[in-house]
Amino acid sequence: MKSQSNRRNSQNHGQIKKAFWSNALGWLFSLRSMPVLTLLAFLGPVLAGLVSTLLPAFGFLPVIGSTELNYEPWNELFNHPALPKALLNTLFSGLAATILSLILAICFISAWYGTRSFQRVRRILAPILAIPHSALAIGLAFLIAPSGWIVRLFSPWATGWETPPDVAVIHDPIGLTLIFGLIIKETPYLLLMMIAALDQSEAKQRLCLARTLGYKPVAAWVKAVLPIIYRQIRLPIFAVLAFSLSVVDVALILGPTTPPTLSILVLRWFYDPDLSYRTLAAAGAVLQLFVVIGSIALWRFSEILLGKITKQWLVSGKRAFYETAITRLSSTGIKLVIIVFFGSLISIVIWSVTRRWRYPDALPSVWSFQSWSSNFDNLFWTSSTTLTVGIASAFIAVVLVIACLENEKRRGKTTGSGALWLLYFPLMIPQVSFLFGVQVVAIKLGIDGSWLSMIWSHLLFVLPYVFLSLSDPYRCQDDRYISVALSLGVSPAKAFWQVRLPMLVQPIFFALAIGFAVSVAQYLPTLFAGGGRFATLTTEAVNLAASGNRRVIGVYALLQALLPLLIFCAAFWLPGLRFRNRQSLKEN
Incomplete structure (x- = not known):
């Protein structure tokens, strides 16, 4: 009897175990x-x-x-002579690129939404976003360097430069070229996110209602639409901010070098042959994380503060908001972004099939596929x-x-x-x-x-x-x-x-x-x-x-x-x- 009972218990246990794994596998797939x-x-x-x-x-x-x-890695990090300037470069380039990209995107969509110009810009957003950041950064360097294509097109007949000017355009010490390169990529991305948010909300109806009440295009968009869709584009903005503060490939190509941004400094420590630098690099990486978290918190606080400051203006009933200035500036800004983007691509194409291109010739004197x-x-x-x-x-x-x-x-x-x-x-x-x-x-x-x-x-x-x-x-x-x-x-x-x-x-x-x-x-x-x-x-x-x-x-x-x-x-x-x-x- 006892052996039969043990056998039944063993069979029941086996059936339960089999059922458990069967249910687990069924759920897994x-x-x-x-x-x-x-x-x-x-x-x-x-x-x-x-x-x-x-x-x-x-x-x-x-x-x-x-x-x-x-805490030795942190002591070593905070005593590193390159850290203060690297932090400053990181914060300046990251915050400036994000703020300027967002302002340009908001200004353009508010002034030109619904027009033929806006539809033409919308059609070329996908190609701009498809190009990797580093490829665009290389093309931008080819375009605006002291010996770049722009200088070659205007030299020496307009500039008088027989030799390239001694100006630190690429790798400039404060990161202006890095900021410009980020703006070219991030503005189209934010525009696309805003368009997607418009299609998902009642923003179009609110915009139409504001226009029927006599509001000019920019004022109607900023007052009636932006407060509604901003909640939907907040996460993309944070992603742009985090990327701009910690970008590596674009910073290597366009950013300052003495010292570089914090992300480049950390990367150098990670790949230093001396393994003792790994702890210093890890501390720098955690500091980079704190910089991004602190910047996002600062951005969120600024949102709240700006909302309170502009609350009275939003309900003031004013029908216009610098319409002419915003329309012209946004049009110029977007045109500049598009021209520089395609100019960068053309520069890459030309250099890839160049055999001889002496300064200040506008085009190569000898073309060749030898590099390929x-x-x-x-x-x-x-x-x-x-x-x-x-x-x-x-x-x-x-x-x-x-x-x-x-x-x-x-x-x-x-x-x-x-x-x-x-x-x-x-x-x-x-x-x-x-x-x-x-x-x-x-x-x-x-x-x-x-x-x-x-x-x-x-x-x-x-x-x-x-x-x-x-x-x-x-x-x-x-x-x-x-x-x-x-x-x-x-x-x-x-x-x-x-x-x-x-x-x-x-x-x-x-x-x-x-x-x-x-x-x-x-x-x-x-x-x-x-x-x-x-x-x-x-x-x-x-x-x-x-x-x-x-x-x-x-x-x-x-x-x-x-x-x-x-x-x-x-x-x-x-x-x-x-x-x-x-x-x-x-x-x-």
Whole structure:
């Protein structure tokens, strides 16, 4: 009897264990698990990276024999002679670039919204955003350097300069060129975020009502629309602020050098051959995080203060707000941004096919593809790595985002503002503050310098942009199509594959293109996760930017810019080709 009872208990235990694992595996591969798994894959490395950076910042780094927590790295950091100027450069360039980009975006959209000029600008936002920051920075350096294309076009007949002027335009000590380069990229991004916010709210109705009450365009937009949409663009503004304060690749190409910004200083310490600098670098990375958090808190306080100061003016009833001045200045500013952007691209193209271009000739005297042919092997391998990592990370991000959004649809629940904060979390943290820690974790897991580590590190930054680009089209799709399919006896899975996905093919391809462009632009994740074993077009272009060979730099920068543009063209062309006989699907 006792043996039979033990046997039954053993069988029951086995059945319970089998049922448990069956339910666990069923949940793991179900749609309900996707948000949790996505957050774990997305936020887990970031949090682990922060912790792994924080410990060395307080002296705990067993690899160099330091096993006790102490404040020595901070004492060394605060006593470093380059720190005060590096902090000043960081704060000035980051805050100035963010403020000026936001002002220009607000002024332009308030003065020109709804006009043909605005529609023309809107059509070229995607190409501007597709170009990686570092490629644009290289083109800008080619354009405005003392021996750059602008000086060559006006010399010597207009300037009298037979030799390049001795002026520190690139790497100027206060970072004006760095600020200008950031404005060219961040203004279109903020414009796009404002346009998206306008499409999602009652802002258009409020704008129309204000205009019917006699308000001029700028006053109507600033008083009736801006207070409504600002809450929706606050997180993108914070992301721009964090990026501008901690950017590395653009600062390496355009920023001050003696001393550099804080992020460049920290990067130098991380890669110093003396391992004792790792604790100093970790302390600098944590300080960079505090700088970003403090700047965001200061920005939020300024929002509240500005809201109280302007409250009386908002309800004063004044129908105009510097209409002529804002209209002219915003038009000039946007035109300058666009002209410099395309001028930078043309400069890259010219240098990539130049054999001889002596100063002050306006154009090369000898053209050649020698720079392409002599670097073909390295270009092939770096392009292959860029394509592989970019396509893989973008595809994984799209799959995860679609799974999460489909789970929303089937459960009838939409994520709130808290989910958006989680999405923007990696974008509002300086990369240098947690990527070193991510590298430490990858080493402990044995995946450092592997394809998995590379794709995973890129995914951290690709996924937020893919979600933001795909969430609105997915959520706005009419669910009655699915209801009709279900009423005809089709399973939910079959309705998803045969009804929902074909109708969302254009937004999905667009999200893939955005994810790929974001991956191509990643510099620090490739350095830290690649472990020196992988080279992408971005890392090669930034590393070559310090050399004097503009021809080779132009080749890498041009290819770095072309790949995202080609993917965007394919994203627009392929859905139209696939559904060329179905006009409604082509328009979705």
